[in-house]
Amino acid sequence: MAHFGLLLDIDGVIVRGRKVISHALKAFQKLVDSKGKFRVPTIFVTNAGNSRRQDKADQLSQWLGVKITEQQVVMSHSPLRMFQQFHDKHCLISGQGPIVDIAHGLGFKKVSTIDHLRSQFPLLDAVDHKRRQTEPSPYERYFPRVEAVVLFGEPVRWETSLQLIIDVLMTNGLPCAAASAIPYPHLPILACNMDLQWMAEACLPRFGHGAFLVCLENLYKKVTGKDMIYTALIGKPSEITYLHAESCVQEEALRLGITHPVRRLFAIGDNINTDIYGANLYNRYLDRRREDDFSKAILAAGSNSARQTLNSTMSKDARTTAEMVGNCGAVSCISVLVHTGVYNEDLHDDTCEHTPRDFLPVEVGLKEPAFRVDNILSAVDLIFEREGFS
Structure with a gap:
């Protein structure tokens, strides 16, 4: 054997x-x-x-x-089963596919997707002029504070996810009003899949979730002047x-x-x-x-x-x-x-660093x-x- x-x-x-x-x-x-x-x-x-x-x-x-x-x-995302201290927190989740089912299967009990957050705070998503809203939602005040962010994989509308995730980090989980000071350290972030590129049918590699993370890290740094902190990075090479x-x-x-x-x-x-x-x-x-x-x-x-x-x-x-x-x-x-x-x-x-x-x-x-x-x-x-x- x-x-x-x-x-x-x-x-x-x-x-x-x-x-x-x-x-x-x-x-x-x-x-x-x-x-x-x-x-x-x-x-x-x-x-x-x-x-x-x-x-x-x-x-x-x-x-x-x-x-x-x-x-x-x-x-x-499989090792996230181990992170039981986050399973009872209200988590904002990002990705595509059945991410709510995935989160529940891993043990997370209270989750909101980027689309759900966008529907509760419609004024935050302003890049796409066709989708831009001019009136706030009457339910903003009832939205529970986000306590952690879980990034499962690359989303479909990067601009929306990038904007709303940074909004949540800069308002300590409740983006209905600007904070008097940027909270730092910010909310916990658990990120899965660090692949900058991956190989599909195309002759050239395609952007992976690692490319999205590069955008998120650099936008947060540019806006706040501070480094974004991951509570955990999950997936290879961890x-x-x-x-x-x-x-x-x-x-x-x-x-x-x-x-x-x-x-x-x-x-x-x-x-x-x-x-x-x-x-x-x-x-x-x-x-x-x-x-x-x-x-x-x-x-x-x-x-x-x-x-x-x-x-x-x-x-x-x-x-x-x-x-x-x-x-x-x-x-x-x-x-x-x-x-x-x-x-x-x-x-x-060797001069290109994709790590x-x-x-x-x-x-x-x-x-x-x-x-x-x-x-x-x-x-x-x-x-x-x-x-x-x-």
Whole structure:
């Protein structure tokens, strides 16, 4: 039985947009047996955040012709289950798709969307002249104060979301009147999916939620003169996402009848700024976790944001789970870069820094993959050969 597990990116590795990469189908023929059962604990770790885990599992099953369960999917927002201290707060949520259902599924009980906020404060949305309102809503005074902001993924109308999120931050959650002074630190912000770009059917990468975050950070800085502060950054390359994915690998191994711990993780991705950097960050975390203990491993996390997220914002139950995984979990996370997505060797320029702001500066070597291969089939062949698995 396998002593290793796989963490697979989706966009640029398995599909481009809705088109399945042909090598992926051949790769999955090797990952499952004649009955369609996985031979290797396999978890799909995507930075997508605008769909439910079950919906993504169903989509993967249709694409690959293999039964994928909800438990095998880690969305960028999946670790938000750990942030129980925000679940009872009134949260403003941003993104597209069924984000209210997603939020409720993660444990958030009181949420308002950008569209809901706009309907309560119609004068705030003034960029689109066709939608601009001239009369306030009579219900403004009854709108409950926003206590936190949760950013699931890129919205459709960026100008509206950017304006209203900053309005909420500058009024301490109640944008019916200008504050006498800009509150700082501002309300908590939990942001998922830091991908600046992602690969769809087009010949060039498309803007991702990371591009929206760049706009939000810089607009807030320009307007207030202060840096926007994330309470937590979730999704690759954050260590907490890989910690959550590792626990999913161990659970999947048990479902497959594998009773020994999975000791090595192989993370296959197409983006050096998220997939490769994140896997290498987590590998360093595992080194420290193995040598010392959980609390010291937190201090070795790759960024101020990661340390804050891992240490102060995780619930007690989440920290207990992390410590349990550390006691019998993986000892290494090995990064594998494929060339079917965002990464383009001919266009790659080391002077262009696409890493999320709060993960800078990047230490030398952390964006270098352990292995480079053409596609996911070559990656699976390489891993099987290294592991002596057939």
